[in-house]
Amino acid sequence: MAITAFDFEKPLVELEQRIQETEQQEPRDDVALAQLRDELEKRQREIYAQLSPWQRVLLARHADRPHSMDYVNALMTDFIEVHGDRFYADDKAVQCGFATFADMPVAVVAQQKGRDTKENLVRNWGMSHPEGYRKAMRVMRLAEKFGMPIIVFIDTPGAFPGIGAEERGQAEAIARNIRDMFTLQVPVICVVVGEGASGGALGVGVGDCVLMLENSWYCVISPEGCAAILWKDRAMAEQAAQHLKLTAPDLIELGVADDIIPEPLGGAHRNPDDTYVNVKQKLEEWLMKFVDKTGDELVAHRYAKFRAMGRYLETGKEDV
Amino acid sequence: MPWFKKDKYTTLKPAVMRDRIPEGLWTKCEKCFAPIVTRDFEENLNVCPKCGFHHKLGARERVELLIDDGTFEEMFTEVQPTDALKFVDSKDYGSRLKAAQKKSGFDEGVITGTGQLDGHPVALAVMVFEFVGGSMGAVVGERITRLIEHAADNGLPVIIVSASGGARMQEGILSLMQMAKTSGALTLLAAKKLPYFSVLTNPSTAGVMASYASLGDIILAEPEALIGFAGPRVIQQTINQILPKGFQKSDFVLEHGFLDLITERGEMKKNLSIMLFYFTGRKGDRFPEAPEEIGSEAATPVDEVVEAIEPATADEAS
Ligand SMILES: [Zn+2]
Numbered sequence: 168m169a170i171t172a173f174d175f176e177k178p179l180v181e182l183e184q185r186i187q188e189t190e191q192q193e194p195r196d197d198v199a200l201a202q203l204r205d206e207l208e209k210r211q212r213e214i215y216a217q218l219s220p221w222q223r224v225l226l227a228r229h230a231d232r233p234h235s236m237d238y239v240n241a242l243m244t245d246f247i248e249v250h251g252d253r254f255y256a257d258d259k260a261v262q263c264g265f266a267t268f269a270d271m272p273v274a275v276v277a278q279q280k281g282r283d284t285k286e287n288l289v290r291n292w293g294m295s296h297p298e299g300y301r302k303a304m305r306v307m308r309l310a311e312k313f314g315m316p317i318i319v320f321i322d323t324p325g326a327f328p329g330i331g332a333e334e335r336g337q338a339e340a341i342a343r344n345i346r347d348m349f350t351l352q353v354p355v356i357c358v359v360v361g362e363g364a365s366g367g368a369l370g371v372g373v374g375d376c377v378l379m380l381e382n383s384w385y386c387v388i389s390p391e392g393c394a395a396i397l398w399k400d401r402a403m404a405e406q407a408a409q410h411l412k413l414t415a416p417d418l419i420e421l422g423v424a425d426d427i428i429p430e431p432l433g434g435a436h437r438n439p440d441d442t443y444v445n446v447k448q449k450l451e452e453w454l455m456k457f458v459d460k461t462g463d464e465l466v467a468h469r470y471a472k473f474r475a476m477g478r479y480l481e482t483g484k485e486d487v
Numbered sequence: 488m489p490w491f492k493k494d495k496y497t498t499l500k501p502a503v504m505r506d507r508i509p510e511g512l513w514t515k516c517e518k519c520f521a522p523i524v525t526r527d528f529e530e531n532l533n534v535c536p537k538c539g540f541h542h543k544l545g546a547r548e549r550v551e552l553l554i555d556d557g558t559f560e561e562m563f564t565e566v567q568p569t570d571a572l573k574f575v576d577s578k579d580y581g582s583r584l585k586a587a588q589k590k591s592g593f594d595e596g597v598i599t600g601t602g603q604l605d606g607h608p609v610a611l612a613v614m615v616f617e618f619v620g621g622s623m624g625a626v627v628g629e630r631i632t633r634l635i636e637h638a639a640d641n642g643l644p645v646i647i648v649s650a651s652g653g654a655r656m657q658e659g660i661l662s663l664m665q666m667a668k669t670s671g672a673l674t675l676l677a678a679k680k681l682p683y684f685s686v687l688t689n690p691s692t693a694g695v696m697a698s699y700a701s702l703g704d705i706i707l708a709e710p711e712a713l714i715g716f717a718g719p720r721v722i723q724q725t726i727n728q729i730l731p732k733g734f735q736k737s738d739f740v741l742e743h744g745f746l747d748l749i750t751e752r753g754e755m756k757k758n759l760s761i762m763l764f765y766f767t768g769r770k771g772d773r774f775p776e777a778p779e780e781i782g783s784e785a786a787t788p789v790d791e792v793v794e795a796i797e798p799a800t801a802d803e804a805s
Pocket of ligand 1: 791
């Protein structure tokens with residue numbers, strides 16, 4: 168297989184190679200082939216039933232994993248991309264536009280990574296500058312004005328940390344988006360398809376629901392960043408991932424995510440087509456919950472949803 | 488006795504404090520390294536008398552600096568931290584919290600409450616840098632959100648003094664969501680046309696800057712404060728370039744259009760007091776000589792006054 172494989176995927180890749188070889192043998196040994204296929208199925212179930220948080224982080228970053236625009240192209244029709252924040256530039260780390268989904272016009276905000284180095288230089292590895300957040304808000308306000316639901320695909324290793332980003336107000340752009348998304352009078356459906364890193368993700372992440380692909384992650388900091396600060400060693404990222412509670416099931420448990428979109432055995436990159444079917448189904452299901460609500464109902468529901476997030480003790484005493 | 492006289496804000500340490508600090512103690516300025524008699528240093532609000540550098544000011548001292556003597560009522564102390572993720576690095580987070588409480592003398596990363604500023608009723612939050620670097624976890628987010636909601640319900644302007652390195656990592660995604668919660672609450676305040684003043688002190692970075700600290704109707708900063716999204720070290724590592732001089736300091740941020748004004752510590756209360764008058768239409772103690780009251784809190788409902796004045800709000804600006 169041409170695709171890159173992580174250590175924990177290697178036994179599967181070997182089995183797949185043997186299956187391919189056996190298929191091409193003349194005469195074909197159907198008994199052996201069936202055994203190999205059973206073995207592959209069994210090993211896949213074993214390996215993917217007990218993925219560690221760190222292994223999920225690796226899957227979320229897999230070079231062959233479908234990216235946001237792959238979902239737009241597979242699930243939606245007649246996508247028309249619009250560019251620029253009408254102020255400074257067109258940030259290519261986030262693609263925005265309008266498309267047809269579930270027989271209706273929708274607005275799309277898609278944080279987009281590149282597939283190779285050349286593409287990543289254009290997409291800045293999915294790391295937006297302030298103008299990316301401002302473009303997204305411009306498109307979301309257009310959607311609101313013309314009554315379109317908004318679908319947000321989240322996949323970023325973070326907002327870009329650079330001189331220009333600071334000069335143009337990275338913090339302000341993200342803060343304003345977070346606040347203003349609370350006021351949008353149309354449905355906002357967010358789906359984390361890969362990496363949801365910190366404010367870079369939340370800057371387009373205030374939705375009526377937050378869906379997560381099975382092997383995506385969403386956290387306040389990347390495992391490497393956390394390891395560098397708390398363990399003083401980026402190599403401790405695996406350990407940090409274990410503690411950060413950043414997987415989809417963790418976020419359901421913590422009341423941040425609303426639903427998990429299942430991935431085919433082996434992860435989205437092993438079977439993109441089945442992944443698209445699953446994402447389409449869940450997106451439609453969740454969109455339908457909100458399309459008939461009034462703007463005020465949506466805003467009230469969105470505030471209540473995020474208002475409830477956070478865990479703390481509540482003591483009876485007045486003074487500490 | 489009053490700690491701060493109503494109309495003098497530059498030399499403010501009371502005699503009682505002066506007597507507590509023994510003669511002969513010296514403090515060294517972090518910037519110019521000048522030795523300063525500690526008593527003089529504290530009298531000058533931790534601002535270096537030689538070079539004007541603003542050293543960190545304790546959260547309680549900040550409340551005392553801004554709020555009229557004896558009027559501050561701390562609220563939401565019932566909201567207390569917990570180790571929601573059972574997070575462990577070299578120590579477990581629960582032990583870290585206890586150690587931080589013991590070391591800092593504060594129960595969490597923010598003090599919230601109501602009080603009067605030159606007679607103006609206000610809701611005030613002061614972040615506690617002494618407590619885990621003023622990092623924002625669920626308690627900081629919840630207390631600030633409750634404060635903003637309380638202010639919206641009771642017609643109070645909000646002042647938040649930030650001093651924070653960002654989100655509290657040990658609370659994972661829940662700390663990130665405090666950015667959403669607090670920013671969302673500000674829409675309630677804006678809907679009531681109540682002003683929000685964001686005061687940035689050294690440092691104000693990351694999670695707080697990417698949420699409420701950047702969302703003030705008016706944003707004030709102390710001189711030379713570090714203000715930004717990403718920390719300078721992260722940026723330097725990412726782009727592999729030397730950062731420009733003064734990068735992410737107050738002057739730089741003002742030059743790039745993200746601050747309304749830089750205000751020295753000794754002038755902060757005065758400037759807030761004047762703007763509270765402009766933005767609420769209610770006069771505090773600072774303008775006793777003004778010939779005519781535009782509106783007094785007792786006589787005129789806030790809504791009517793505000794309607795008459797029509798201050799700019801975050802909503803209108805966006
Ligand atoms: Zn000095």
